[in-house]
Amino acid sequence: MSQINHQPVDILVSTHQPEQVTLRGYVIGFGGSIVMTITAYLFARYGMLNKPVMVALLAFLALAQFTLQLVYFLHLGREFSPRLKLLVTVFMMIIVFILVGGSIWIMNNLDGRMMGTKVMIKYMNSQDGL
Amino acid sequence: MGLISIFANFWLGKLNLQALPPNAIQWFGAILMLSVPIGLALLLTVKKKWKWLYKEWLTTQDPKKIGVMYILVALAMLLRGGADVMFMKTQQSISVGHNMGILSASHFQQIVSAHGTIMIFFVAMGLMFGLINLIVPLQIGARDVAFPFLNATSFWLFFAGMILVNASLVLGDFAATGWLAYPPLSELRYSPTVGVDYWIWSLEIAGAGSLLAAINFLVTIFKMRVKGMNFMKMPMFVWSVLGSLMLVAFAFPILTVTLGLLALDRDLGTHFFTAGGGGNMMMYVNLIWAWGHPEVYILVLPGFGVFSEVVSTFARKRLFGYTSMVWAIGAIVLLSFLVWLHHFFTMGAGSDVNAFFGIMTMIIAIPTGVKIFNWLFTMYRGKIRLESPILWFIGFVVIFTIGGMAGVLLAVPPIDFQLHNSLFLVAHFHMMIVGGVLFADFAAITYWFPKIFGFKLNEKLGRFTFWCWLIGFLTSFIPLYILGFMGATRRLNHYSASLGWQQLFIVSAIGAAIIGLGVGAQILQFVVSIIQRKNNLDTTGDPWDGRSLEWSTPSPVPFYTFARLPHVTERDAFWVAKRQKVEDKRPYEDIAIPKNSPLSMVIALGAFLLGFGIVWHIWWLAVSGLLTIIATIIIRSMDEETEYVLKASDVERLDKQYRMQTKTRETKLAVEV
Numbered sequence: 087m088s089q090i091n092h093q094p095v096d097i098l099v100s101t102h103q104p105e106q107v108t109l110r111g112y113v114i115g116f117g118g119s120i121v122m123t124i125t126a127y128l129f130a131r132y133g134m135l136n137k138p139v140m141v142a143l144l145a146f147l148a149l150a151q152f153t154l155q156l157v158y159f160l161h162l163g164r165e166f167s168p169r170l171k172l173l174v175t176v177f178m179m180i181i182v183f184i185l186v187g188g189s190i191w192i193m194n195n196l197d198g199r200m201m202g203t204k205v206m207i208k209y210m211n212s213q214d215g216l
Numbered sequence: 217m218g219l220i221s222i223f224a225n226f227w228l229g230k231l232n233l234q235a236l237p238p239n240a241i242q243w244f245g246a247i248l249m250l251s252v253p254i255g256l257a258l259l260l261t262v263k264k265k266w267k268w269l270y271k272e273w274l275t276t277q278d279p280k281k282i283g284v285m286y287i288l289v290a291l292a293m294l295l296r297g298g299a300d301v302m303f304m305k306t307q308q309s310i311s312v313g314h315n316m317g318i319l320s321a322s323h324f325q326q327i328v329s330a331h332g333t334i335m336i337f338f339v340a341m342g343l344m345f346g347l348i349n350l351i352v353p354l355q356i357g358a359r360d361v362a363f364p365f366l367n368a369t370s371f372w373l374f375f376a377g378m379i380l381v382n383a384s385l386v387l388g389d390f391a392a393t394g395w396l397a398y399p400p401l402s403e404l405r406y407s408p409t410v411g412v413d414y415w416i417w418s419l420e421i422a423g424a425g426s427l428l429a430a431i432n433f434l435v436t437i438f439k440m441r442v443k444g445m446n447f448m449k450m451p452m453f454v455w456s457v458l459g460s461l462m463l464v465a466f467a468f469p470i471l472t473v474t475l476g477l478l479a480l481d482r483d484l485g486t487h488f489f490t491a492g493g494g495g496n497m498m499m500y501v502n503l504i505w506a507w508g509h510p511e512v513y514i515l516v517l518p519g520f521g522v523f524s525e526v527v528s529t530f531a532r533k534r535l536f537g538y539t540s541m542v543w544a545i546g547a548i549v550l551l552s553f554l555v556w557l558h559h560f561f562t563m564g565a566g567s568d569v570n571a572f573f574g575i576m577t578m579i580i581a582i583p584t585g586v587k588i589f590n591w592l593f594t595m596y597r598g599k600i601r602l603e604s605p606i607l608w609f610i611g612f613v614v615i616f617t618i619g620g621m622a623g624v625l626l627a628v629p630p631i632d633f634q635l636h637n638s639l640f641l642v643a644h645f646h647m648m649i650v651g652g653v654l655f656a657d658f659a660a661i662t663y664w665f666p667k668i669f670g671f672k673l674n675e676k677l678g679r680f681t682f683w684c685w686l687i688g689f690l691t692s693f694i695p696l697y698i699l700g701f702m703g704a705t706r707r708l709n710h711y712s713a714s715l716g717w718q719q720l721f722i723v724s725a726i727g728a729a730i731i732g733l734g735v736g737a738q739i740l741q742f743v744v745s746i747i748q749r750k751n752n753l754d755t756t757g758d759p760w761d762g763r764s765l766e767w768s769t770p771s772p773v774p775f776y777t778f779a780r781l782p783h784v785t786e787r788d789a790f791w792v793a794k795r796q797k798v799e800d801k802r803p804y805e806d807i808a809i810p811k812n813s814p815l816s817m818v819i820a821l822g823a824f825l826l827g828f829g830i831v832w833h834i835w836w837l838a839v840s841g842l843l844t845i846i847a848t849i850i851i852r853s854m855d856e857e858t859e860y861v862l863k864a865s866d867v868e869r870l871d872k873q874y875r876m877q878t879k880t881r882e883t884k885l886a887v888e889v
């Protein structure tokens with residue numbers, strides 16, 4: 087964007103100092119995200135944890151990465167125009183909540199209405215084998 | 217022998233002679249498809265226009281030109297999607313009893329899937345982004361978008377995705393899985409050919425383009441509005457686009473991830489969506505519709521915006537209920553993330569889940585209804601000019617209301633169990649999409665054409681086109697409602713004569729032919745209008761007595777857009793300004809304009825090679841594609857001089873010249889008449 091032809095006149099744009107964007111921040115964000123993703127993969131693939139612990143761990147890693155990206159990529163908390171960003175952030179939280187919560191609700195509901203794996207294998211074998 | 221095959225395998229992956237079309241009818245499609253680029257290339261060479269094309273169009277960063285290119289590609293794809301319809305309709309009319317029709321079952325399914333995919337991603341999305349590029353900057357009084365280079369890149373990614381879809385006509389096949397490719401059918405085990413991969417990668421590439429474009433225009437709308445235009449003074453089209461792009465920004469990442477997981481399943485043997493290995497195909501259906509439902513509002517909201525502009529201009533009244541319109545858009549944006557399960561009521565969720573999503577679906581009809589009533593109240597007691605844009609609007613109200621009522625029916629889970637997967641559903645969503653999106657885009661093209669090209673489209677042919685579309689469309693789709701009630705499922709390539717469906721299918725095919733006539737008239741309309749453009753010149757810049765800022769510029773809009781930035785104090789800024797008639801005495805100022813760059817195209821080329829390489833497992837090609845993208849981005853970031861400055865004195869000179877030209881054109885015209 088050039089200095090000459092942009093004309094921000096939003097009432098929401100305040101006169102705060104523009105945010106500081108540093109290379110270091112991006113490197114931390116990028117490196118951190120990769121480390122967390124690989125950790126999650128390694129645990130899912132080779133980790134010998136029992137199910138609830140595993141679920142909790144993966145959920146924690148996901149949330150941590152989410153926060154990391156918000157802070158280092160979207161610069162949450164160092165806003166240029168606080169009200170606008172707050173609005174967008176709240177909206178994003180609502181959508182994430184709806185999608186994640188809704189998916190868990192739906193998939194769980196479907197799961198509850200199906201036979202378990204063991205029962206299903208028994209049933210299929212009783213038909214004409216798998 | 218072994219060595220040769222290893223060699224070929226490395227260089228060509230899965231590609232071999234068997235990838236060429238297997239029979240006459242598919243050769244026909246391939247040759248038809250190839251003849252377009254070859255013909256164009258020949259034409260350009262003969263007319264020595266390559267340099268002009270490269271300089272004026274291919275490398276441009278001007279949203280006005282990018283918008284035109286989006287729309288041209290989308291209209292070409294409309295012809296491709298329409299050709300698919302002709303095959304489908306012929307097959308369904310004759311493939312009864314012993315007659316197996318003209319298409320094999322697999323080929324028929326490929327055509328249906330290609331039609332759906334192309335119409336949604338390359339026609340509806342393309343028209344939408346084209347209009348956004350053309351009109352949004354003008355309406356908010358901005359000379360450009362926030363990130364011009366990114367904008368051109370978005371377009372070229374869209375273009376690369378389009379090429380990839382069409383490449384499947386010549387090399388290999390397309391997905392025979394329907395336009396959303398549910399697993400397990402779309403998994404490697406049941407779809408071992410490259411069809412699904414073509415589908416995945418063309419959508420990944422085009423989808424990335426859409427996401428980038430959405431972010432770009434969100435920033436543009438948030439940050440680049442002209443002085444005085446606060447949110448509640450924005451034209452309704454801009455509001456609608458804002459709502460739509462919010463949805464793109466939040467929904468398209470879901471699509472990218474879902475397709476990515478399916479690609480991992482197919483290429484790396486993971487088990488996200490296979491029953492074996494602990495995956496779950498129902499998760500795919502859940503995710504794809506978490507994107508898919510917002511997608512329908514992504515398409516239709518800008519359509520609503522177009523109608524808001526058209527109705528208030530042609531009724532010569534300010535838009536009724538502006539504030540309620542804004543709230544309706546807000547409500548639609550939020551609610552469209554709360555209804556996705558209505559696409560899979562029958563998957564087996566309990567009545568609690570189904571009831572919740574059924575009720576939410578009925579609720580979302582309310583803000584949509586609010587908008588319809590607002591338009592009708594805007595027209596009430598207005599001095600309506602019945603020109604073709606408003607005809608498209610009236611057609612929209614008829615079709616959209618019929619389709620919408622069918623939609624509310626489908627929102628009731630027990631009814632959906634009966635009608636799911638039937639032609640009733642197909643009729644419902646075409647009424648929404650064709651009525652709400654296509655009709656709006658046609659109205660928009662007629663309405664804004666003089667702004668971009670400087671002359672109006674031929675009105676007689678425009679009306680004829682409209683009537684063909686309306687009559688043809690109703691003839692084609694009302695029978696599908698009836699067939700759906702009789703139990704005809706969607707994607708049906710053959711049925712038994714005893715069912716007695718053939719007459720209705722034939723009526724439907726006749727309807728499609730009438731639409732085809734309409735499309736022919738549309739093409740003729742463009743040709744005739746261009747030839748007779750002298751009779752339809754828009755010398756004023758304001759041919760329809762418009763209300764928003766785009767009409768304050770001369771037509772066609774000069775490359776610097778606004779010589780002086782407009783001054784906004786109220787809603788319908790230009791309408792107000794026209795009545796005050798104050799002369800603009802402000803000084804001119806320097807304008808920065810982005811330089812042309814071919815690098816957007818290079819990035820898209822990289823994306824195409826990446827996609828094509830993965831589709832055919834030609835790994836060296838895929839890696840080179842990826843490296844091309846990364847290298848180009850780095851090269852571009854190093855470039856410090858991406859714009860040039862148009863001096864204030866030059867702006868002044870050009871502006872005056874422009875005004876003079878308009879005047880002389882005007883007088884010349886008066887003499888000719």
Ligand code: HEM
Binds near residue numbers: 331
């Ligand atoms: C303009 C006239 C059009 C006609 C006559 C038409 C006709 C058809 C027909 C006959 C089918 C197949 C129905 C079946 O047997 O399952 C179909 C499917 C479909 N159409 Fe259209 N169509 C038109 C325009 C559009 C447009 C503009 C869009 C979207 C923007 C669209 C999106 C779709 C989709 C998504 C499918 C479903 C494909 C699938 O089942 O996977 N169509 N259309």
Ligand SMILES: [Cu+2]
Binds near residue numbers: 556
């Ligand atoms: Cu839906």
